[in-house]
Amino acid sequence: MDIAAPAPAAAPAPVTLPSRSRMRAEVLIVLGLSLGQTAIYAAIRLIERYMDTAPIASQSTTLNPSRSSIDWIDLIRQVLGIGFALVPVALALYLLSQHGASSRVRLGLVGPARRWWGDVGWGVVLAASIGLPGLALYAISRALGQTVRIDTSGLPDMWWSATILLLSAAAAGVLEEFVVVGFVLTRLRDMGRSPWTAIVIAALLRGAYHLYQGWPMALGNVAMGLVFGWVYVRRGRLAPLVLAHWTLDAVAFIGPEVVPHAWLEALGVV
Template sequence: MSAFIDPHPTRMKQPSPQPTATPLEALGIVTLCFGWFIIGSLWSVSAGFRDAAFDDASLFGIVAFELFVGPIALLILRSRGYSVRDLLPVPSLKGCGVGALVYLVAVLASLIAVSLLADGAATQPIERMMQTARPSMAMVLALSVVNGLYEEVFLLGYLQKGLRHHGASFALGVSVLVRVLYHLYQGPNGALSLAVVGIVFGVFYLRTGWLWPVVFAHMLADTLPFL
């Protein structure tokens, strides 16, 4: 009977190993999850950064899209041998505290990069969008939760982690590139800022493998600018 007693009852269950992402699979998941946003962002650039609206209707559209597509993408990954439980982050108070620090580091780094490298003379599209933004706080909070989870689960938890076998720098670079592509509508300064934020988020995840702090940092980034 003693042979069935776990000699280490307090040890944590280790996550099951995830498959490595093939180029075709990664392209398919990126197209499914971010293709529509990338197309819209590129259209905005081609139209001379036609200002988008941050209102309840536009934010609801993003939330609805991600709530529809996210489960489909997870089911596809599950059918390919991924553990959905391991893809999704586990919330914790400690992770929220660490995430707040990650957010502060990302904001500081992006501010430094923009001040050193960007053109501050012209008004940027993201600045005009924030000046006219009138969403309700309930919709902002809904967006921050859904979008924070959606983006980081598929950009870092799947894409960056799944491409690690090609090298950490390659995996980080691909995740940052995808993040920037669907934020090009914010203009040059906004894209630069998002690239720096993506690097901070990606490096933290590469070093720790801890996804929840990045998700929480993203939630803060989606919420605080509207306060």
């Protein structure tokens, strides 16, 4: 299918792009401060898991660990961690806004209310189409012994825990979609990469920083990246991806706290 012609929210003003060498440096700097660094550590962690004497299926990872035994210090550190995690997003937006460009226009974060309602609809569709197969993939890969047990919350049972989990899900959606799709994929296209080449590279990056969970989940995230990248290039709107990602993570983070444990065991996800 030809995806060379995106559907932008508004006709952007002419943009003078930086040189290819500068754009390449920008991508490396943003990734080095954020998800590129995470991808390298995730790859090393996967190697470490397979070298461990315990099988990978008996290992676990906690996505939202407690940061202090003192409750109010834990809360402060959680909020600070979420805030500082979004600094690379601010850098990416700043770089996309150089030379008279508008990052909001380039990422499709403009338009009338009907466009935003359309984003909501697409976000819900994406979340459903990715979430259910993702849950099945996790259960199957756990049964095959190739994925670690994922504990989505290590927070104490406090009044603020659910709020932090929802904010953490939102921060993950903003960070990953703005950096991987909004910045990296856009810059790759600015450097002359074809749409599908840019989509594949961005999807492989998405899979790489999920390697710590096991290779099946990394492949699942590559598939998610291909779908998200295709939707972004076709529609020229980033908001549906952020909404879908937040929905997926919010359900994953909050779900185990409210769904009966027996149900999770029956689904094979614990």
